[in-house]
Amino acid sequence: MSGPSDFQPTNPALKWIERRLPIMGLMHSSFVVYPTPRNLNYWWTFGAILSMMLGVQILTGVILAMHYTPHADLAFKSVELIVRDVNYGWLLRNIHASGASMFFLAVYIHMFRGLYYGSYKEPREVLWILGVIIYLLMMATGFMGYVLPWGQMSFWGATVITNLFSAVPYFGESIVTLLWGGYSVGNPTLNRFFSLHYLLPFVIAGVVVLHIWALHVAGQNNPTGVEPKTEKDTVPFTPHATIKDLFGTCCFLLFFSWFIFYMPNYLGDADNYIPANPGVTPAHIVPEWYYLPFYAILRSIPNKLAGVVGMFGAIIILAFLPWLDSAKTRSSKYRPLAKQFFWMFVVVCIGLGYLGAQPPEGIYVIVGRILTVCYFAYFLILLPLLSRIEKPRPVPNSIADDVLAKSGAKRATVASAAIALLVAGGLFAGSVQDARADDHGVSPPGLNWSFSGWRGTFDRGALQRGLKVYKEVCSSCHGLSYIAFRNLADAGGPGYSVAQAAAFASDYKIKDGPNDQGEMFERPGRAADYFPSPFPNEQAARAANGGALPPDLSLITKARSYKRGFPTFIFDFFTQYQEQGPDYVAAVLQGYEDKPPAGFTLPEGSFYNRYFPGHAIKMPKPLNDGQVTFDDGSPATVAQYAKDVTTFLMWAAEPHMEARKALGMQVFAFLILLSVLLYFTKKKVWANAH
Amino acid sequence: MLTAWPFISQMNPDASTIAAGAPIEVDLTPIAEGQDIKVFWRGKPIYISHRTKKQIEEAQKVPVASLPDPEPDSARVKPGHDQWLVVIGICTHLGCIPIAHEGAYDGFFCPCHGSVYDTSGRIRQGPAPANLAVPPYAFVSDTKIQIG
Secondary structure: OOOOOOOOOOOHHHHHHHHHOOHHHHHHHHHOOOEEEOOOOHHHHHHHHHHHHHHHHHHHHHHHHHHOOOOOOOHHHHHHHHHHHOOOHHHHHHHHHHHHHHHHHHHHHHHHHHHHOOOOOOOOHHHHHHHHHHHHHHHHHHHHHHHOOOEHHHHHHHHHHHHHHHHOOOOHHHHHHHHHOOOOOOHHHHHHHHHHHHHHHHHHHHHHHHHHHHHHHHOOOOOOOOOOOOHHHEEEHHHHHHHHHHHHHHHHHHHHHHHHHHOOOOOOOHHHHOEOOOOOOOOOOOOOHHHHHHHHHHHHOOOHHHHHHHHHHHHHHHHHHHHHOOOOOOOHHHOHHHHHHHHHHHHHHHHHHHHHOOOOOOHHHHHHHHHHHHHHHHHHHHHHHHHHHOOOOOOOOOHHHHHHHOOOOOHHHHHHHHHHHHHHHHHHHHHHHHHOOOOOOOOOOOOOOOOOOOOOOOOHHHHHHHHHHHHHOHHHOOOOOOOEHHHHHOOOOOOOOHHHHHHHHHOOEEEEOOOOOOOOEEEEOOOOOEOOOOOOOHHHHHHHOOOOOOOOOOOHHHHOOOOOOOOHHHHHHHHOOOOHHHHHHHHHHHOEOOOOOOOOOOOOOOEEEOOOOOOEEOOOOOOOOOOOOOOOOOOOOHHHHHHHHHHHHHHHHOOOHHHHHHHHHHHHHHHHHHHHHHHHHHHHHHOOOO | OHHHHHHHHOOOOOHHHHHHOOOEEEEOOOOOOOOEEEEEEOOEEEEEEEOOHHHHHHHHHOOHHHOOOOOOHHHOOOOOOOOEEEEEOOOOOOOOOOEEOOOOOOOEEOOOOOOEEOOOOOEEEOOOOOOOOOOOEEEEEOOEEEEO
């Protein structure tokens, strides 16, 4: 298709280069005059969206790597410091973390589009297989990237996934040791994952070049599945495809921005805000949503080796698709049976994704097995069978005929399909939350927080009162180690002046040294110092608290969550509800009861708390009426204390939240305006092509 | 082919990791009957349980043939030290850490995928294919063991 270009630059300097390296001619023939079918719908813009996402991930990733420390003792903290101290670090991290999810969402749509329109069929087999390779590389990259923050889910996800290789007969254990570089997941593992996570995106970029090359040799497929025959069937890539892709990308960015600025933790797991601990397994190990269907297949098969083979087989089988489906008609539009089974297959995949997030017991296991069989049956039985027995409807003579036959009627179906897919995606992603923190018996009541919603800001008074409660009550057992005194004067914080923050710091005694005599000494705190922790180490903290470790409170409101259930989590996406953590913390502070209900045996040294998982908490009731006096006349009640200190802790967990939401509004205004402009430009460009 | 070996071999545990994985000694005297402790060896949690009479009996009277991974209790403890069970606390399914004193068999319960082990650390229920591994260890004296 893209033969030698007749592109001739007029500028003598460019002419000189072009004679030696015809790169402008290559660009011109590939992205300007390249003939693209004139009937492509918006599902075809996901190729451009994916290219953009790869660029975004590489750009943000390279920058994050400049600030990140790949060491088991420092990685978790370095990620927090990126978010807190690096200029716009929170933005870069949010883009990169939700970008991974967006990348996978786009790739799934791209793959389902290929499946529906038969884009893998002759002569596009190699193009399709290159796509499967890219997808596999993406999965490896995404998995290793998720390990890097070194939270609980990072660590245990790495443990579970690397252990998959122990199912290999005879060599399994040696392979796993080789992957770990130790006897368990540890610092060497983190280091090599970081190295590979940096490398693989560039490998992906290389395969993407091959993918696009193969695409430009075979030409793009199109919704009719009929190859372009005459000039009338195609339009030049620029401006037609370019402007349409730009508009599609812009709409996708709007969706993406919803996560970056308003729901940065919606797709994440609260447990990953707890630093990795090799001694404690989280109650539910759930992979990121984009792996869930394969995780469900793994768990559905009762034999370990067979489960691992089934999981990898579910991906590898895609590479054989061009030969499994030998039907001559490409597009499912003209295959009445294949079309119906395609949508059933989509439902099976989403169903598997939902099950992957559920605990592996009872009905979930049985349904999981049925769906696993359905998944494989679609490829191994149904598609080969259909290509032999199905009677396809006649396809149009040419693309031009098809475009002329109907104009406008299909737009509605595309839109409704898009909405259906988005809802399904939300369900899919939300199901992760469903599996989280299952063991909370009673859901905490939802409170009204000043910082909730898209315009939420912290109530300065509450922050100042909360700081007082923390200082006078909580700080005797709980650290706040990621907060420095200087933060108290930061914009979007409690609103103290620099001098007030310094004065606050000077009340503290900070250990420093060694001095010239080689001895450690104490000095008054400075603004740059961090809140000192009440205990020198974990053992001392446990010894002083009956064996229980009082957690550091810097991230507590992000590290705690509770089950939202179906369909609440879908509404949460639209209402931007993400205050599970603060709701839970405030509820625990108020959930103490003097007498446990009848039939509940309280272990010695524990206290009954309605909202604490398992109800037996080691922390005695921390707050009592009248314990702390406020200067501003706010009531000295437990409810007031709990709400203020939780607000303060939410700020401690995310000090740049106000900047995030404020920037989000500007970005949305810009993107909406840009989308509208692009839409009308696109309409104008395509006016005579439809 | 051989030129590839250094590039693969470097991935294995390095000298300091191997050195840190040397045998450790554990004193058993502070562990009361019915209690257990968790020690770390080679980054792996190792449960040392001081089993009660009832737990030993439960472990011994199960018909071995009925187990998914048949192994008599006597093969999992050292002769003459029936009360001490030493197992690697890593679920044989996918490597999570089971919780001691939980599950229907009074042994271990894995919270990840629901595997249940008995008082001898043998798999009784759930997806795990094998019993909890017994690490290499020996009694140095009646109250002290060496793991590794």
